[in-house]
Amino acid sequence: MDSLGTSPEVTYNWVDITTDFFSHIQDLQLGELLHDGHLFGLFEAMSAIEMMDPKMDAGMLCNRGNPKPLNFQQALACGKLKVDDLEPGEIIGVIDATMACIVSWLEGHSLAQTVLTNIYLHQPHLIGNKTLKAYCIAVYKLLDCIRDCINKAQVFEEEDFLPMCYGYRLGSNPQSGSNYDASLEVTEQKCIAMLKEQEEDLNKKAKSIDDEANNAWAGVAARIRFTRMFYQALFLITKRDSQSGVDCVALLNGCSETMKVIIKTAEKGTQPEENSDAPNPMGFEPMINQRLLPPTFPRYTKIKPRSEALLYFDELVTRLRLAWKITSCTNFHVALDFFMEFSRQRACILSRSALQLLYLSPSPASMASQTVHSSTSVQARPHHLFIEILRESVKSFVNPAMPTAKSGSVGSIQVREYVDNFLARCVRPFAVLLQVCGHNRARQRDKLGLLLDELAALQEEANNVDEVVSSANGTATRACFNTWILYHVLRVMIAYLLSGLELELYSVHEYHYIFWYLYEFLYGWLVSALARAEALSAEPTRKTEKRGGARKLKKRARPNMRESLICQVMQNMCGGYYKALVAFKLQGKIRQPMSQFDNEAVRYKHRFAPLAVISPPQVHYHEFCEMTQPLQYENPVLLYVAGYKHFQQARNLLETITTPDQEVQDLLKVAKTNFIVLKLLADGHKKDSTLPPDFDFSAHRHFPIIKIA
Amino acid sequence: MKSLDEPEDKVTEELDGKAKLRKWLNMNFRIEMTDGRILIGVFLCTDRDANIILGACSEYSKNSDGEPEEPRVLGLVMVPGRHIVSIQIDDTAPPQKYYYED
Numbered sequence: 001m002d003s004l005g006t007s008p009e010v011t012y013n014w015v016d017i018t019t020d021f022f023s024h025i026q027d028l029q030l031g032e033l034l035h036d037g038h039l040f041g042l043f044e045a046m047s048a049i050e051m052m053d054p055k056m057d058a059g060m061l062c063n064r065g066n067p068k069p070l071n072f073q074q075a076l077a078c079g080k081l082k083v084d085d086l087e088p089g090e091i092i093g094v095i096d097a098t099m100a101c102i103v104s105w106l107e108g109h110s111l112a113q114t115v116l117t118n119i120y121l122h123q124p125h126l127i128g129n130k131t132l133k134a135y136c137i138a139v140y141k142l143l144d145c146i147r148d149c150i151n152k153a154q155v156f157e158e159e160d161f162l163p164m165c166y167g168y169r170l171g172s173n174p175q176s177g178s179n180y181d182a183s184l185e186v187t188e189q190k191c192i193a194m195l196k197e198q199e200e201d202l203n204k205k206a207k208s209i210d211d212e213a214n215n216a217w218a219g220v221a222a223r224i225r226f227t228r229m230f231y232q233a234l235f236l237i238t239k240r241d242s243q244s245g246v247d248c249v250a251l252l253n254g255c256s257e258t259m260k261v262i263i264k265t266a267e268k269g270t271q272p273e274e275n276s277d278a279p280n281p282m283g284f285e286p287m288i289n290q291r292l293l294p295p296t297f298p299r300y301t302k303i304k305p306r307s308e309a310l311l312y313f314d315e316l317v318t319r320l321r322l323a324w325k326i327t328s329c330t331n332f333h334v335a336l337d338f339f340m341e342f343s344r345q346r347a348c349i350l351s352r353s354a355l356q357l358l359y360l361s362p363s364p365a366s367m368a369s370q371t372v373h374s375s376t377s378v379q380a381r382p383h384h385l386f387i388e389i390l391r392e393s394v395k396s397f398v399n400p401a402m403p404t405a406k407s408g409s410v411g412s413i414q415v416r417e418y419v420d421n422f423l424a425r426c427v428r429p430f431a432v433l434l435q436v437c438g439h440n441r442a443r444q445r446d447k448l449g450l451l452l453d454e455l456a457a458l459q460e461e462a463n464n465v466d467e468v469v470s471s472a473n474g475t476a477t478r479a480c481f482n483t484w485i486l487y488h489v490l491r492v493m494i495a496y497l498l499s500g501l502e503l504e505l506y507s508v509h510e511y512h513y514i515f516w517y518l519y520e521f522l523y524g525w526l527v528s529a530l531a532r533a534e535a536l537s538a539e540p541t542r543k544t545e546k547r548g549g550a551r552k553l554k555k556r557a558r559p560n561m562r563e564s565l566i567c568q569v570m571q572n573m574c575g576g577y578y579k580a581l582v583a584f585k586l587q588g589k590i591r592q593p594m595s596q597f598d599n600e601a602v603r604y605k606h607r608f609a610p611l612a613v614i615s616p617p618q619v620h621y622h623e624f625c626e627m628t629q630p631l632q633y634e635n636p637v638l639l640y641v642a643g644y645k646h647f648q649q650a651r652n653l654l655e656t657i658t659t660p661d662q663e664v665q666d667l668l669k670v671a672k673t674n675f676i677v678l679k680l681l682a683d684g685h686k687k688d689s690t691l692p693p694d695f696d697f698s699a700h701r702h703f704p705i706i707k708i709a
Numbered sequence: 710m711k712s713l714d715e716p717e718d719k720v721t722e723e724l725d726g727k728a729k730l731r732k733w734l735n736m737n738f739r740i741e742m743t744d745g746r747i748l749i750g751v752f753l754c755t756d757r758d759a760n761i762i763l764g765a766c767s768e769y770s771k772n773s774d775g776e777p778e779e780p781r782v783l784g785l786v787m788v789p790g791r792h793i794v795s796i797q798i799d800d801t802a803p804p805q806k807y808y809y810e811d
Contacts, residue, residue, distance in 0.1 A: 017796050017797065018793075020729070024727070025759050027725075027726030028727065031757075033754055035734070048785040051742065051788045052744070052789060068772075
């Protein structure tokens with residue numbers, strides 16, 4: 001018996017052992033593994049691909065595609081592919097299917113299994129139909145632009161986006177290697193010109209033909225128009241090329257308008273066949289790139305349904321329009337809040353990336369390490385820009401009294417240098433902070449934990465800067481820079497702890513110390529940091545300004561007021577939860593783990609480990625025990641009363657906000673409901689029940705509504 | 710071949726089965742699956758249901774016209790016992806180690 005298809009240098013002499021093998025294995029116990037003990041174990045076994053499992057086994061008959069996928073030339077030869085005289089419905093079908101593929105790609109699938117299953121894209125220059133040709137070339141440019149945007153922003157993880165191109169060259173000319181023909185290269189301007197020309201032609205066609213067909217040509221025209229404007233807008237965002245003179249906002253608005261027509265005409269296009277994997281009857285071969293993928297790659301990509309994909313594009317454009325607003329955010333704190341709010345809406349990878357590029361491109365987060373060494377390089381521009389942004393942030397937050405440049409003394413120059421150095425060192429951590437906000441929600445937590453170290457390390461330097469600045473001014477030390485850094489450290493700490501609630505990482509029996517920590521320390525410290533900042537910035541820097549200073553104080557006190565108020569709301573909410581949780585525990589309503597299996601001290605240590613920075617000091621478990629000891633003997637009723645008072649206070653504070661946004665309304669709902677629940681409990685409702693309370697996070701991601709079973 | 714199925718008494722044969730399987734560890738196996746594909750790889754592990762793990766495995770298949778296709782390198786695979794049609798062992802080379810010993 002000879003071997004099958006082996007390479008010539010290896011020869012085998014196969015001996016059949018089927019029956020022996022099957023009889024020998026009878027000697028094994030059920031579940032017993034026979035293996036080379038120290039070389040191969042269960043752990044290695046876990047990573048094996050399971051053969052004949054349709055999800056893992058690419059070579060299975062069901063996964064091989066039957067009949068064999070046809071490439072562009074083959075499909076053309078056997079008449080399955082039309083490159084001339086396409087009906088408008090057919091063009092709409094191809095375009096909508098391609099858009100569905102692009103959306104699937106943006107949701108983390110591979111390019112080879114989504115957009116590049118469109119075989120028109122394999123030979124765009126051989127397509128006779130000018131509309132489709134222009135579209136296909138534009139898709140290549142668009143893919144390239146999208147990838148460029150996401151790659152530059154560096155806020156993606158493997159679950160967000162796959163940048164691999166599998167040997168296809170993006171950007172107008174898919175041919176590479178020996179097939180490469182430079183003359184087929186299409187520039188951005190030419191691509192846009194081609195699309196514009198088609199737009200005009202199609203509009204003429206749409207007008208010349210009467211009603212029924214008219215719709216379909218108008219649909220094609222809208223798609224080409226959308227593609228052009230979307231590409232132009234994204235190109236503008238990615239390249240930050242302000243010379244071109246096109247208005248990004250106008251383009252995006254145009255995209256939104258056009259999308260309405262596209263959605264309306266979606267049913268004019270050819271629709272995918274039922275039970276077919278191809279997103280369109282013509283032009284798509286789902287298995288065409290299968291050989292390019294690694295063997296363990298998921299075989300099968302479900303392309304997003306067209307209606308959902310179009311909606312995705314529509315929302316994407318809306319998100320990009322929102323992201324554009326960052327360009328008018330000059331204040332760093334406002335920008336940071338904007339980034340956090342944007343992330344909260346769970347934006348897609350492309351809009352998250354666009355936001356990053358719109359604010360600072362290229363990001364100083366990736367640049368900082370280089371520019372520290374060669375600050376003279378041309379690339380250092382965004383670095384300097386960011387230093388100025390940070391300087392402005394410190395100024396508006398705490399208003400440090402800088403010696404004026406006019407004085408020109410040696411001392412003042414040194415002080416300026418000192419401050420500049422400090423700010424230069426702040427660039428990386430703060431740029432990273434913005435970048436972290438761009439990552440997907442699940443990844444943010446770990447990154448925040450890592451960032452804490454870097455931020456906290458700046459605190460000592462901030463102290464030194466404060467001392468130097470104050471002594472230069474001949475005043476007592478004003479903790480300006482220190483307060484500014486502390487404020488950010490605390491915000492990151494709070495975000496870190498809260499994200500655990502959002503990601504459902506904590507068990508219910510852990511809630512009490514999480515909320516305790518937030519209530520007793522972090523929010524309290526944050527409130528006082530804000531108060532200190534307000535006091536510092538209101539302080540007249542020069543004695544002569546005293547009069548004007550009083551008026552200034554009123555104006556200046558504003559920016560932090562709302563934030564300070566929200567912090568107090570949060571602190572009260574956390575206090576309410578904490579007290580309620582202790583009371584639940586005392587009444588036996590919360591199941592506690594056996595401490596020898598699941599030790600609270602260990603969990604506590606683990607939960608707060610990233611908070612172990614020099615300042616503010618971490619509160620250790622033994623301190624937690626000491627501080628919370630007295631409550632163990634408290635009457636649960638009194639705790640419920642204290643709890644509902646907290647929620648009441650939170651509610652009262654929230655109601656003073658004159659223009660409540662969604663966040664405030666959500667918090668208000670939670671505070672109101674919990675107030676009532678705790679009030680009932682204080683009155684003895686379900687006193688003897690040991691049924692665990694339910695924590696419902698549907699109203700707010702961090703603050704649950706307590707429900708009594 | 711003969712040495713593989715010597716008749717022995719029941720108690721020792723029980724141990725013998727395992728011992729023989731153990732001797733095959735780290736040798737090249739050629740497994741034919743129910744769908745006609747052939748897998749060639751290093752025998753690393755098995756259990757009572759004849760689920761077999763092969764290391765450095767390659768897949769040899771034929772297309773619809775019966776012509777052999779280019780082999781695909783799969784790496785570590787597990788073949789469920791119920792999908793095994795036949796097993797062959799390569800008796801040319803001495804057993805090679807899949808991993809380096811420490």
